[in-house]
Amino acid sequence: MEFIYKGKTKDVYQKEDGNIRLFFKDEMTGKDGVFDPGENQIGLTVEGSGKSGLTVSKHFFELLNEAGIATHFLAADLEEKTMDVTKASVFGKGLEVICRYKAVGSFIRRYGDYIESAADLPGYVEITIKDDERQDPFINEDALVLLGILEAGEYAIIKEQTKRISDLIKAELATKGLTLYDIKLEFGRGEKAGEIILIDELSGGNMRVFKGQESVYPLDLEKYLLN
Amino acid sequence: MEFIYKGKTKDVYQKEDGNIRLFFKDEMTGKDGVFDPGENQIGLTVEGSGKSGLTVSKHFFELLNEAGIATHFLAADLEEKTMDVTKASVFGKGLEVICRYKAVGSFIRRYGDYIESAADLPGYVEITIKDDERQDPFINEDALVLLGILEAGEYAIIKEQTKRISDLIKAELATKGLTLYDIKLEFGRGEKAGEIILIDELSGGNMRVFKGQESVYPLDLEKYLLN
Numbered sequence A, B: 001m002e003f004i005y006k007g008k009t010k011d012v013y014q015k016e017d018g019n020i021r022l023f024f025k026d027e028m029t030g031k032d033g034v035f036d037p038g039e040n041q042i043g044l045t046v047e048g049s050g051k052s053g054l055t056v057s058k059h060f061f062e063l064l065n066e067a068g069i070a071t072h073f074l075a076a077d078l079e080e081k082t083m084d085v086t087k088a089s090v091f092g093k094g095l096e097v098i099c100r101y102k103a104v105g106s107f108i109r110r111y112g113d114y115i116e117s118a119a120d121l122p123g124y125v126e127i128t129i130k131d132d133e134r135q136d137p138f139i140n141e142d143a144l145v146l147l148g149i150l151e152a153g154e155y156a157i158i159k160e161q162t163k164r165i166s167d168l169i170k171a172e173l174a175t176k177g178l179t180l181y182d183i184k185l186e187f188g189r190g191e192k193a194g195e196i197i198l199i200d201e202l203s204g205g206n207m208r209v210f211k212g213q214e215s216v217y218p219l220d221l222e223k224y225l226l227n
Helices: A049-066 A105-111 A141-146 A154-174 A218-226 B049-066 B105-111 B141-146 B154-174 B218-226
Strands: A002-006 A010-014 A020-024 A027-031 A042-045 A073-077 A082-085 A095-102 A120-129 A179-189 A196-199 A207-211 B002-006 B010-014 B020-024 B027-031 B042-045 B073-077 B082-085 B095-102 B120-129 B179-189 B196-199 B207-211
Touching: A020 A049, A027 A049, A049 A073, A049 A082, A049 A154, A049 A218, A095 A154, A120 A154, A120 B141, A141 A154, A141 B120, A154 A179, A154 A196, A207 A218, B020 B049, B027 B049, B049 B073, B049 B082, B049 B154, B049 B218, B095 B154, B120 B154, B141 B154, B154 B179, B154 B196, B207 B218
Parallel strands: none
Antiparallel strands: A002 A010, A010 A020, A020 A082, A027 A042, A073 A082, A095 A120, A095 A179, A179 A196, A179 A207, B002 B010, B010 B020, B020 B082, B027 B042, B073 B082, B095 B120, B095 B179, B179 B196, B179 B207
């Protein structure tokens, strides 16, 4: 097994069978010691956060695979904190696809002149490009195509997939009395021609979840979801 | 004639015949005394800038009206520094529609990881909402519709009109040896149902123009264009 990439919250290895192994580290994105899924920096190291993120990811990926959604997920080993996934290539240097059910965070900072904070949104989808230096700039469909990041038609597919995946995760959380405010997904091109698959992880670090009026801390998501 | 609105660079009057009269002031947007069409503040007062902006606007609006494009322009009085226009209502609190032929300004600040500065763009269109407090945030089609700013279908119409108008202005500038880098347009709903018309002004303050490698100062545009 060959080490190929050191990510902010995961290390990446090439397996001999052609698949990829992700090792979940105990690091979370945030700023000044406070977790923030919108942050690009590693904000804090929390013992057990890698395993917790993997447990939640495994739960959601299994749910999505059962629903027939194409994802990179193959298997997870909770003790080893590893997830085996198929190979995928990201779009450009990576996109973050956000699905919003509540007007909070950067949405309200941008459009607060037109909507009340925490108002319902109908699973609105938007895309940012991963670029730490430029604070993950927002991008529209035309710019994605003209910069060669997406092919014509891929935006619509990603939007539809995002809505479907996010709706399933929202419904699953609702069965536990939890409300999904927004979620950040990542997609890649799979090994079959034209195939677009869900990649990365699906943990508390990727979503804003509330229980009633209280924000659920990412590491508590496992407890609410699986107990 | 009734005074109805004091804008940053124009004052607005209601005429008795139902139309609107715009008075072009000698103020320009910018920062620290330097002109910047992307700025929201009034940066400087320049004697003659109102008349110059009106002269250039009149020239372009006449060109567009002749090409059969729906605009709010009726007539201009250069001595009085006024432009008479038809009534229109802006989308939401106003949109800025930008058409880009060169990767400069905020485009390169956002997407500089994917494209060289000043590379050619194919008349790429993007929209920001006018909101001084939030620095005119960028917005996509879905958010415009969900916030009730545009009706479904209007984005495509505005994009197509913007491309057509900008191409005509680009071609007109080219006849004078000038290169249009980008341009900022504003649209509104006209008095006829479903009608979308070009509003505001069309002066050096709305566009980035180059002569060879040199940026053309907005107040010099009149000289190059009309002499």
